[in-house]
Amino acid sequence: MAESGRSPLADYHASQGATLGAYHGAIVPARFTDPVGEHLAVRAASGLFDFSFRAQFALAGEDRVRFLHRIISNDVKSLAPGQGTYATLLTAQGHILADFHVFSADDRFILATDGDLCEKAMKGLGRYIIADRVKIEPLELFAIAFQGPESRPLVSKTLHVDIPELPEYGHFATNYAGFAVRVVRRSSTGEEGYEVWVSAKGLMGVWGAACGQAPTYGTLACGFEALESLRIEAGIPRYGAELDEETMIHEAGLLNAVSFTKGCYVGQEIVERTRARGHANWRLVGLIVESPAPPRTTGYGPPPAPGEKLLADGKEVGEVTSACFSPTLAKTIALAYVRREAAEPGTKLSLASGAAASVTALPFYSKTPTNQK
Structure with a gap:
């Protein structure tokens, strides 16, 4: 992420007709x-x-494995170069700081997070x-994401490199047009x-090459409005929305960020x-808001606002x-925290606005594991 918080491609995107906005402290499309068409392109193609x-940012040095393993919530001792994991940094009280x-690379760990969390982490x-x-x-790197069922061949054609069958968070280093790049699943x-x-x-070269392959794979350039609707459908918590310094691991359902066998770490x-208690008092759930399906492009009034209260x-x-x-379900959906007694799928709730909603299990849609981050 640039120190200015502005994508190096921001002016180019604007010249191509993109609407720019602020997302996690950066100016990006x-x-x-x-956005609905962009969303559907990801589900159908890429x-x-x-x-x-x-x-x-990088964490290097001969004590890096021992140090990181005893601080964060997941196991890093077992990671070989080319492997990765999702983790959190907790307070001593078990709340999520980041x-x-x-x-894992040959001589260091590379940690990736949202730009507005990087310094804090x-x-x-x-x-x-x-x-x-x-x-x-910190590392002066920038990322282009390829998402959708056609993303693997699109990356391969863009970089002129065979993409091996990688597990989630698998990664490897290569080169493109004289620039060092890292491919991460x-x-x-x-x-x-x-x-x-x-x-x-090197960012413009990769973006331009990917756009050049776009017609072959049904690819559309997408902005963060589509990313948000895709994320919500997939039930993926986002720091600043579902996650903050008051949130605990079990409340957010982030068990994929925890090793229960590694031993001590901060907040363990x-x-x-x-x-051991078997439950958290609050749980992240999905909501189906029972309102008429909106037209494809114009919507049907605003969805519930963050912070809107839920009643039983x-x-x-x-x-x-x-x-x-x-767009996938043709329904208004939401992520919400509710008390444990109201968290069972099928529970009927009402929004403060008067709209009816029903609790549903997460994710609403996914081809990857629940709560994958």
Whole structure:
């Protein structure tokens, strides 16, 4: 992510008719054409996203494995170069300070997170360095994301390289047009997905090459408005919406971010206590808002606003965190935190606005594991 918070391609995108907006502290495309059409292209074929709102930093040094393993919530000792995982940095009280993906390279870990979380994550880890021989430093990398069932051949044709069968978070280094790049498999949408990381100088070349292949694969350039509706359908929590410093692992259902066998880490006692109890008092759930299906392009009024309260028999039991019209389901859907007693699928709730809603299990749609990040 650029220090300015502006995508290196922002001016180019604007010249091509994109509408720009702020997302995780960066100026990136909000939409190129119709967000619903962009959304459906990802589900049917593939979409191309400027992920300059993401940021990467390196953790290097001979103590890096031991250090990171004892601080974050997931297992990194078992990661071989070319493998990765999803993890969180917790407070001693078990609340989520930051979430990130950890990728093991030959001589370092590369951690990737949203740009507005990067400094917080670096400082949060850095405060635990005492005599450890580790070094944390930001990386000047930018990401282009390829999402959808045609994303793998699209990446292959774009970079002129065979993409091996990678597990989720698998990655490898290669070159394109004289620039070092890293290919990472990661779904942000519930579809098969990849990211290509490259320097600012190499970003336009990768974007242009991908756009040149777009007609072959039914690919559309997509903005963060489509990314949000895809994310919500896939039930993926986002920091700043479903996740913050008050959220706990079990509430958000982020069990894929935790190793229950690795031993001690910051916040582990609280995570284990919640697991032993068998439940959290709050749970992230899906909501189907029972309102007429909107027309394809114009929508049917606004979806529930983040923070809108949820009621059961007149009693407040939760609130909405994210909501959208789902092009895939042709329904208005939402993510929400509700009290445990209101979290069972099929539970009927009402919004403060008066609209009816029913609780449903997450994800609404996915070809990848639930809550995949």
